[in-house]
Amino acid sequence: MARTHPWKVSEEWWEKVKPLIPAPPFHAKGARSRMPDRQAFAAIIFVLRTGIQWNALPRELGASSTVHDRFQEWERKGFFLRLWQAGLQEYDELEGIEWEWQAVDGAMTKAPFGKDATGANPTDRGKKGTKRSLLTDGAGIPLALIIEGANRHDMKLLCATLDGIVVARPEPTLEQPQHLCLDAGYDYPVNREQVEARKSQPHIRGRGQEKQEKATTPGFRARRWEVERTHSWINRSRRPLVRWEKKEENYLAFLHLACAQLICAKVLVFG
Incomplete structure (x- = not known):
């Protein structure tokens, strides 16, 4: 191969x-x-x-x-964000964003030099880290991504993640409902209210519950793994694996570019 x-x-x-x-900056006296x-x-x-x-x-x-x-x-x-948005729009035209089943999950990374959006990582002996909260569609296509300190609980990032979708989200209807899959870390009344306020239906399951339902419910399909797989896809771009950027906006730019490249690969396949 x-x-x-x-x-x-x-x-x-x-x-x-x-x-x-973007157009290059204007230099009145010329430039090299x-x-x-x-x-x-x-x-x-x-x-x-x-x-x-x-x-x-x-x-x-x-x-x-x-x-x-x-x-x-x-x-x-704003070039890297626009690149992600343009890729999503083209993908939606060619293949169609699967709005019916969405999923949110967080992932943590080391941030030894980070300043903003860092905090003590509870899984890394309290060392400085950053958490990224990701929303994907039913096929694992990234729709929204925010970053915060690693010490921020996933449930506190849900609202900002749902409101961070970078393309227009269609209004859910009875004929075309939208479901949101979450793990047990989001099992709080406030999170259910946030999801329902956006006219989506929350599905909060722990791993044990998913395995039990798969064994006892005919046709059951686990869906939350899509967002976990997308975190892994993003990690194939090695730059976001450890946040070396001091500036929050520079780290986000790399994440936006990783999402754009991921979607571009899909677009070139379907195009």
């Missing part, structure tokens, strides 16, 4: 990315020539997928300081 190179930007993907690239946008984007993808430090970026991909400056310039202009 031929080896894949997930850090490389294909022609097909670049054609989708290019129209979303800029690194081509495609080269800068490819270098950022290389950092995302390999997890390499900025100053260890191979020189043939570009000067690390130049690539890092472009990354921050594009982050300030």
